[in-house]
Amino acid sequence: MIVRQVLSRLLQALPTLVGVAVLVFVLVRVVPGDPIAMMIAPGASPDDIARLRGLYGLDRSIPEQFAIWAGRALAGDFGTSISLRQSVMSLVLARLPSTLELAVFATVIAIALGTALAVFGVRHRGRLGEAATDAATGFALSVPDFIWALLLMLVFGVLAPLLPISGRLDPSVDPGFVTRFYLVEALLRGRVAVAGDLVAHLLLPALALALPLAAMIGRVLKSSLAEEMLQDYVMLARVKGFSRWRIILGEALRNAAIPAVSLTGVQFTFLVGGTVLIEKIFSFPGIGNLAIDAVINRDLPLIQGLILVFALMFIVINLGLDLVYAALNPRLRHG
Amino acid sequence: MTVLDIAGLSAALHGGRPVLRDVSLVIGEGEVHGLVGMSGAGKSMVARAVLGILPAAVRLTAGAIRFQGRDLVGLDERGYRRLLGRDIALIPQDPLSALNPSRRIEAQMTDVMRLHLGLSARAARDRALVLLNEVRIRDPEAVLRRYPHELSGGMRQRVLIAISFACEPRLIIADEPTTALDVTVQQQILVMIRGLQRRHGTAILFVTHDLGVVAKVCGRMSVMHEGMVLEQGAVADIMAAPGHAFTRALFAATPRYDRPVEALAPVPAAVLADIAAAAQAFDAGRPC
Incomplete structure (x- = not known):
């Protein structure tokens, strides 16, 4: 039942992916900037440039280029990065796990913090506690994630240097892991020290990503929770x-989460988009950081591959939200 | 023995407007007491005062609510939590909204028994099955697995009644328990409440606007208007010879099969004016 739902949703997502691929492919070729000019030394002869353009297939028409690229992409070959001279697939696969760990970690923080804010605000309704949570969510919401990144960096990296502010892992540590999901692997292997270092590096960027989302969840969940508290079943529980x-926790929260999930759902995709800037700020080796470099270098194959990965992440997030929504609401389950 | 003894209970809004005026009412063990009145008469306010769930804008200004000899006025939340569900239970008005839509019936029936009776999950489940049989639900095993939206209104009200009897309370507050139901279901539910009440020896404060309901299930009754008790006594006596003009008017305004619809009359304005004057006199005599 659920498997069928997931499969059909993924099939429905295919046209979206194709659309994204076409759009990006055309867009990166229409905007000014020549990838070949970016990669070769000044003073190269026009012949050299023409030869390189031919090598990367850039001398053909855009539809022709797309047909070639799409054909290879279907076979799992997304081309070779012009600036890094490695296959796009291997570059993305090497960087994606760290971004996923960052995004999931940030999401967990955001949900935990947002729920805590909402529950605290409702528990202290009409008292100072509620005013304090309202002020906190209002503040967190009005500051964007990259400003949070700079603020957190300033406070916890410079004024009180408690946490590392760049990278994913202390360079002196060589974990020797088989996968790129360092945190997951460190936890599974019981490498507590490595896991601790990974979390320390994740904390600030994840917090910067999480704070606006936490505030959003807190605000929406608080108002739906306050509404649930007026329902008859809450009175009966009393x-x-x-x-x-x-x-609050056993009766109302689950019902309050249903509208909150649908209202904050789109914010989760913002969090994924936010990783691009945040990774750059914290020199975090994820696909966001890679994407910025790819754009600067006009690395067409890499940009295309990365944007497809982002599109896929958005699709998966929306699918996940729908599943969570159905799991929370028994009235939807047998539909 | 007296289960509930409400003595001289008065309540007012924060602004000072009285909502209950010197309400007194005694319910003996195993007795069903009907609290009748039009909407806004203050009958639900009495019920909520007993349960300690008055709206935030209302506070008690005088009187006592003695439950098994112990005054509940001023009892803190912790004290109420030990009492509610175990010694005093509620059958709510609207069965459609009184069950949590996202929890299975089993969870909503067993939680109260596990809390107050300390039953294990299995023991509570067994008792839930017994209770569902008592409220004549067929296939109780299946009902326990259901969510509220999968049951009809009548079924849900049966479940709620089963929950109210779960911990063998001494007193049940039934707040218009049949008002939200289909007329054909109303009768069955009333008969069932009456039967359960007799078997378990539970006292019930039965809040309703329907004199027909009072006649079927209650032994004694109080007629309320403007937050005052106008008349009180055995149902049979009051039905035979209503003492207050308002009660007579209420009877005249109740549809009956043996009288044409045209015979229905609203409560005369003069009667209402008299009651309003009495209420004002009471407020003037004892300002809040």
Whole structure:
């Protein structure tokens, strides 16, 4: 049932991916900037340039180029990066795990923090606690993630240098891991020291990504939670003799999460988009950082590959949200 | 023995406007007491005061609510939590909204027993099955696995009634338990509540606007308007000879099969004016 739902949604996503591929392919070729000019030494002869253009297939028409690229892409070959001279596939696969770990870590922080803010605000409704949470969410929401990145860097990296502010892992540590999912592997292998160092490096960029999302979740969830607290079933739970905490966490929160998930869903995709700048700021070796370099170098094959990966991530996130939504709401499950 | 003894209970909005005026009412063990009145008469306010769930804008200004001899006025939340669900339970008005839409019936039936009776999950489940049989639900095993939206309104009200009897409370507050139901289901539910009440020896404060319901299930009754109890006594006596003009007017305004619809009359303005004057006199005599 769920497997079929996932498969059909992924099939429906295929046209989206094709559309993204076409759009990006045309766009990067229409905007000014020549990848060959970026890569060769000044003073190269026009003959050399023409030869290189031929080598990368850039001398053909755009539809022709697309047909060639798409044919190879279907076979899993997304071409070779012009600036890094490695296959796009291997570059993306090497960098994607760190971005995924960062995004998931940030999401977990955002959900935990946002839920805590909402529950705290509702528990202290009409009192100072509520005003404080409202002020905190308002503030966190009005500051964008890259400003948070700079602020956090300043406070925890410079004023009180408690946390590392660049990279993914201390350069002196060689974990010797088989996968690129360092944090997952470190935890599975019980390498506590390495995991600790990885988390220390993740904390600031993840927090910068998470704070605006946490504020958004906090605000939306708080208002839907406050509404749930007025429902008859909450009154009945009170009359059954349950404590306020138990009622909020055990009765109301799940129902309140249903509208909150649909209202904050789009924000999760913003978080993935946010990784691009945040990774750059924290010199974090993920695909976002790679994407910025690829754009600067006009590395067409790499840009195309990366944008497809981002599009795929957006699709997966939306699919995940739909599944969470259905899991939370029993009324949707048998539809 | 007296289960509930409400004595001289008055309540007012924060602005000072009284909502309950010197309400007194006694319910003995195993007795069903009907609290009748039009909407806004203050009958639900009495029910909420007993349960300690008055709206934030309302506070009690005088009187006592003695449950098994112990005054509940001023009881803190912790004290209420030990009492509610175990010794005092509620049958809510609207069965459609009183069950949590995202929890299975089993969870919503067993939680209260596990909390107050300390039952294991299995023991609570067994007791839930017994209770569902008592409220005449067929295939209780299947119902336990259901979510509220998969049950009809009547089924949900049966589940809620089963929940209210789960911990063998001494007192149940039934707040218009049949108002939201289909007329054909109303009758069955009333008969069932009456049967359960007799078997378990539970006292019930039965809040309703329907005199027909009172006649079917209640032994004693109080008629309320403007937050005051106008008349109180055995249902049979009041039905035979209503003492207050308002009660007579209420009877005249109740549809009956043996009378044409044209015979229905609204409560006369003069009667309402008299009651309003009495309420004002009460407020003037004892300003809040």
